[in-house]
Structure formats: C-alpha cells, structure tokens
Amino acid sequence: MTGRGRPRKEKSPDSKLSKSRTRPQQTKTSPPRRAARTEKETKTTNGPKKQDPQKPDHTEEKPSAQKTRKGKTTNHFMEETNVQCRTPRDSPAPKTSSTQRSALETKATRSSTPKEKSSQKTKEKESTCQATFQKEPAKKLVTQPRTPQGPAETYGVRAKANGCLSDEITAKQTKTLKDIRRVSVHEKATNALTKMKQVSFEEKVDTTLHMTLKNLKIKKKDISCASEVVNEIQRHVIKHLKQNTICFKDVEEPLRTGSYYENLKISNPDEFDVMLPIPVDRVNIEPFGSDGAFYSVGLKRGKSSLQKFEEEFEDNSILSATKMLEEFRKEVKECLKECKEWTMTKKKRGCPAVTLTTTVQAVPISLDLVLCLGVKSSWPSFTKDGLKIEHWLGSKVKQEYKRKSYYFVPKYEGRGTAENDGIPAKDVWRISFSHIEKAIIKNHGSEKTCCEKAGTSCCRKDCLKLVKHLLHLLKEKNPSFDKFCSYHAKTTLLTSCCSRTSDTDWKASDLSPCFQLLLDDFCKHLRNGQLCNFFIPSQNLLSGPGAKMCGNLADCIKEQCEKGFPIFQQELKMY
DNA sequence: CCAGGCTAAACAAG
DNA sequence: CTTGTTTAGCCTGG
Numbered sequence: 348m349t350g351r352g353r354p355r356k357e358k359s360p361d362s363k364l365s366k367s368r369t370r371p372q373q374t375k376t377s378p379p380r381r382a383a384r385t386e387k388e389t390k391t392t393n394g395p396k397k398q399d400p401q402k403p404d405h406t407e408e409k410p411s412a413q414k415t416r417k418g419k420t421t422n423h424f425m426e427e428t429n430v431q432c433r434t435p436r437d438s439p440a441p442k443t444s445s446t447q448r449s450a451l452e453t454k455a456t457r458s459s460t461p462k463e464k465s466s467q468k469t470k471e472k473e474s475t476c477q478a479t480f481q482k483e484p485a486k487k488l489v490t491q492p493r494t495p496q497g498p499a500e501t502y503g504v505r506a507k508a509n510g511c512l513s514d515e516i517t518a519k520q521t522k523t524l525k526d527i528r529r530v531s532v533h534e535k536a537t538n539a540l541t542k543m544k545q546v547s548f549e550e551k552v553d554t555t556l557h558m559t560l561k562n563l564k565i566k567k568k569d570i571s572c573a574s575e576v577v578n579e580i581q582r583h584v585i586k587h588l589k590q591n592t593i594c595f596k597d598v599e600e601p602l603r604t605g606s607y608y609e610n611l612k613i614s615n616p617d618e619f620d621v622m623l624p625i626p627v628d629r630v631n632i633e634p635f636g637s638d639g640a641f642y643s644v645g646l647k648r649g650k651s652s653l654q655k656f657e658e659e660f661e662d663n664s665i666l667s668a669t670k671m672l673e674e675f676r677k678e679v680k681e682c683l684k685e686c687k688e689w690t691m692t693k694k695k696r697g698c699p700a701v702t703l704t705t706t707v708q709a710v711p712i713s714l715d716l717v718l719c720l721g722v723k724s725s726w727p728s729f730t731k732d733g734l735k736i737e738h739w740l741g742s743k744v745k746q747e748y749k750r751k752s753y754y755f756v757p758k759y760e761g762r763g764t765a766e767n768d769g770i771p772a773k774d775v776w777r778i779s780f781s782h783i784e785k786a787i788i789k790n791h792g793s794e795k796t797c798c799e800k801a802g803t804s805c806c807r808k809d810c811l812k813l814v815k816h817l818l819h820l821l822k823e824k825n826p827s828f829d830k831f832c833s834y835h836a837k838t839t840l841l842t843s844c845c846s847r848t849s850d851t852d853w854k855a856s857d858l859s860p861c862f863q864l865l866l867d868d869f870c871k872h873l874r875n876g877q878l879c880n881f882f883i884p885s886q887n888l889l890s891g892p893g894a895k896m897c898g899n900l901a902d903c904i905k906e907q908c909e910k911g912f913p914i915f916q917q918e919l920k921m922y
Numbered sequence: 923c924c925a926g927g928c929t930a931a932a933c934a935a936g
Numbered sequence: 937c938t939t940g941t942t943t944a945g946c947c948t949g950g
Binding site for chain 3: 571574578603
Binding site: 564565566568570610789800 | 929930931932933
C-alpha cells in the first residue's frame with residue numbers, strides 16, 4: 348500500500364500500466380487486507396462481510412453469536428446500571444428485588460422524566476451516542492430488543508410497545524377494588540418502567556443506527572486503492588475509444604454516477620458506475636410501451652458515425668441498442684488485452700453495462716461501463732409531471748436541470764424479442780437521468796448552505812444509506828426480494844424529500860425518526876404497489892416485483908422497525 | 923485544455 | 937466535542 352499517495356499527475360499512463368500488471372502477484376504475497384486490518388481498526392471495519400455478501404458464510408456466525416447473548420441478562424443488568432441512560436432491555440427479571448426496582452425507578456425519573464408517552468423526538472442523543480461508540484464494546488449494543496410481551500407481564504400488565512394503559516385497566520375490570528388498588532400501585536411502577544424502557548428502546552435504536560452508519564463508512568485507504576485502479580482503466584478505455592474506433596470516437600467526458608460518486612456508497616468502494624456518452628443530435632424518439640421509460644431512437648437523416656447500428660423498420664430506421672452495445676463490448680474487450688488484471692463479466696440480458704472486475708489487495712472491485720446516448724434537446728413529454736422539486740429545491744433549480752441533456756442507455760425489459768409496433772425490445776433504449784439524480788443528491792438542501800461547513804447538516808443522505816443497507820440485508824436474508832434494488836430506496840428518498848421539503852424536517856440530530864419516517868413512506872409505496880419513477884411518473888418501479896413481494900417486504904421492514912432493527916444489531920455483533 | 927482552487931468526507935489530534 | 941490535515945472528485949478561469 349505504500350506509495351499510493353503520490354500525486355496522480357506525476358504518473359504517465361504507461362508507467363501505471365506496467366505497475367498494475369504486476370499487482371496480481373503482489374496481492375498473492377501480501378496478506379489479505381482483512382488480516383492486515385485486524386491490527387487496528389477491527390471494531391469499526393466490516394471485515395467479515397468483506398468478500399461477498401451473497402455468500403452464506405456469515406450465517407454460520409449468527410447462531411453462535413446468539414448463544415452468547417443468552418443467559419447473560421442478569422449480569423448484563425448489573426453492568427447496565429452503571430451506564431447512564433442505558434437501562435435493561437431484557438428486563439428486570441421477575442425476581443427483581445424491591446431495592447433494585449426502586450433504584451430503577453429513580454433512575455428512570457432522574458435520567459429522563461419523560462413527559463410525553465411516545466417521545467418521537469430524541470433530542471441531544473448524539474452526545475450520548477458518540478460517547479457510547481467510543482467506549483462501549485459493540486457486543487453490549489446488540490442485545491435482543493424487548494419482545495412485545497416482555498417481562499412486564501410479571502406485573503400483571505400487558506406491556507405494549509407504546510404502553511397503552513387503558514387496555515390494562517379493562518383487562519382488570521373484573522377484579523375487586525382492592526385488587527385494582529394494588530394493581531394501580533403496580534401500574535405506577537410499571538408505568539415508570541415502561542416509559543423508561545421506551546426511552547431505552549428508542550435510544551438503543553438511535554445508537555444502533557449511528558453505529559451501523561459508522562460501519563458503513565468506507566475507509567479512506569480503500570477509496571485510494573480502488574479509485575486509482577478504476578480511474579486508470581477508465582482513462583485507458585476512453586483513450587482507446589477515441590483513438591482506435593470510429594463509431595465511439597465522439598465519446599464525451601464520462602458521467603460518474605451511482606452510489607460511489609454520489610457519496611452514498613456503503614461498506615466498500617467496490618462498485619463504480621460510469622456512463623460513457625456518445626452525443627447524438629437530432630434524433631426521433633418514439634415511446635416503446637406505455638410508461639414512457641423506454642424509447643426507440645431514430646437518427647435523423649445525415650451522415651453519422653452511428654449509421655452502422657441502424658436497423659430498418661417499416662418506413663424509418665432506428666438505432667439498435669443491442670448492436671451498439673455488442674460493438675462497445677468488443678471494443679472494451681479489445682482494450683482489456685493491455686490490462687490483464689481486469690476481466691469482463693458475461694453479458695446479462697437487457698443489462699446496459701459492460702462490467703469489468705478486478706481485485707485490489709484481494710478485494711474484488713467492479714466497474715460498470717455504461718454506453719449511452721446523450722441527447723441535448725428538451726426532455727420527452729413523459730417527464731412533464733416529474734421532478735416535482737419546486738417546493739424543495741426551487742423552480743429555478745428545476746429549470747436549470749431541465750435545460751440539461753438527458754441520456755439513453757441500452758437497457759430493455761423482459762424478452763428481447765417482445766415487439767411493439769414491429770420493433771423488438773432488444774433494440775430500444777431506457778431513458779436515464781442519473782446525472783440529475785447525482786446533482787440533486789449533491790445539492791439536496793432547501794437552504795443552499797445545507798450540509799456545507801458553514802451551514803446546518805441534515806440526515807437525508809444518511810437516511811438513504813440506512814435504507815439501502817437495510818434493503819441489502821433483507822435481500823441477503825430473503826433472496827425472493829431480488830427484484831428490489833437500491834434505486835427503489837433512492838426514489839423513495841427523492842419523493843419523500845419533495846413532501847418534507849424543509850431542511851428542519853431532516854435535522855441531523857433526528858436521524859432515527861427521519862429514517863423511520865422514510866421507511867414508513869417506503870412501506871406505503873410497497874403496500875400501494877406503486878412507486879413512481881421520479882422523472883417519469885407514469886413508470887411504476889414496483890410493477891416488476893409484484894404486489895405479493897411488495898407486501899412481504901413491507902412486513903419485513905415493519906418488523907425491523909418494531910424490534911429496533913435486529914438485522915442491524917446482528918451485524919454489529921460481528922465486529 | 924489543464925492547473926489550481928474548492929468541497930465533502932475520512933481521519934487524527936487535542 | 938472541535939480543529940486541522942489529507943484525499944478524491946469537481947469546477948472554473950486564464
């Protein structure tokens with residue numbers, strides 16, 4: 348890893364190439380990064396997950412981790428009493444002595460005196476959390492959340508998530524007055540306990556979320572390593588396209604899109620998305636299908652370097668996405684001959700990207716090169732009701748965006764042979780506004796200074812990272828969710844930002860409630876089976892997964908919310 | 923076109 | 937916590 352820090356401008360492409368060629372050997376001799384990391388940063392790194400989230404490996408670790416939790420509750424309780432605001436979640440055991448109980452009560456009243464029942468507002472949490480992060484071992488944070496019918500039952504009271512006391516009273520109606528009085532005494536105690544537990548529960552959620560976010564951060568060193576090789580191959584490919592091809596020689600500056608370049612990448616800098624735009628002017632576009640997301644693209648008459656990709660259909664000709672992508676693949680493959688450390692993955696049907704993979708320090712990295720057409724004219728009419736950012740970012744900003752180009756990527760859905768007006772799906776293009784998404788994410792505040800160093804910081808991006816991560820983990824656990832993707836999360840965030848437009852709706856200190864509100868929004872979309880493309884409202888992004896799966900996912904998310912995100916806690920446990 | 927300045931984010935130190 | 941440093945990526949003015 349030494350010597351990586353030197354300024355890139357000093358390197359000539361050639362020297363870099365030769366250097367890279369030797370790298371595979373280096374990786375063999377040098378210890379895998381995971382091992383190297385354990386010296387220092389083990390607690391915050393995501394080592395175990397490193398290689399391949401899809402591998403079932405990690406499932407082995409979970410049961411054992413669960414075991415360690417069992418039977419430690421009493422001990423755990425004693426430990427916890429030393430920590431301010433960190434009250435037992437697993438319970439006061441039924442046998443809790445009166446002294447212990449009163450200690451708890453006083454603590455409850457002292458530490459928080461919660462006036463409102465369900466205090467969604469969790470103020471000044473951050474300081475507590477921050478301290479917790481540094482001092483407390485992670486294992487402490489990962490105890491099982493209090494189950495709905497928790498130990499409170501031992502007091503003859505049904506403890507509900509929100510402690511609805513009226514229920515409890517009706518349950519006792521048949522009892523004698525004496526009993527009721529006795530109960531009410533207990534109620535008092537329980538009430539305090541319940542409230543205390545709520546605080547504890549919410550705090551625990553808050554801590555879990557912050558810890559999770561912390562673990563999702565990508566290491567500076569990893570960024571350096573990955574970006575060096577990724578930038579190098581990018582430059583190489585672009586140079587090749589410009590110098591050695593005719594049809595792609597007009598390729599413009601790459602549009603670096605996707606999570607990494609939006610600072611939304613989580614866990615590892617292992618996926619890079621780059622769009623390579625070929626400018627086209629004066630095109631005829633025709634919607635393919637009814638939702639306005641796919642189009643056939645015809646070149647207007649006149650010579651063009653793209654003419655060789657035209658297909659004749661009835662009276663006009665269109666640019667065949669498949670042909671063009673094939674040629675692009677061929678050219679990229681050609682330049683990989685000089686970059687042996689990169690390999691190209693097999694073509695996936697309907698996929699717009701040519702995916703290149705390599706490993707840096709034993710860590711796999713993939714780079715998606717997406718050929719696209721850049722269109723400078725005004726956006727198609729299907730976008731008319733999209734991008735409703737007026738109240739959030741302002742209409743000037745909107746106009747600014749709408750003046751920009753838009754792009755087409757060679758992506759189709761379903762079988763390539765499906766026809767529409769005689770045009771096969773494999774020859775159509777999907778519209779893309781990735782550059783606008785990136786611009787919005789980068790400039791996401793209602794106030795211009797949002798998240799700038801002089802301004803107030805918000806939690807919009809953190810919320811999105813968490814939703815993405817949650818979705819990722821749920822998909823890992825349940826492969827039937829594979830039709831859901833991070834774009835659903837992103838679109839949900841953008842949509843939610845348009846309804847909660849103020850920066851104060853997303854205060855950085857309100858991460859937990861904001862995140863859960865965002866999940867609420869997501870679940871609502873899922874239950875309705877409808878999530879509109881942010882730019883093309885007529886396209887429903889949830890038509891793919893189907894109603895049943897949407898319902899299932901919403902159930903899973905709801906469960907996670909109610910239980911305090913055990914799926915995150917389980918992960919934290921591993922570090 | 924590209925050098926140099928700027929920003930966001932990670933990170934280290936106090 | 938605050939402050940400063942480093943880095944990659946981005947933007948811009950000459």
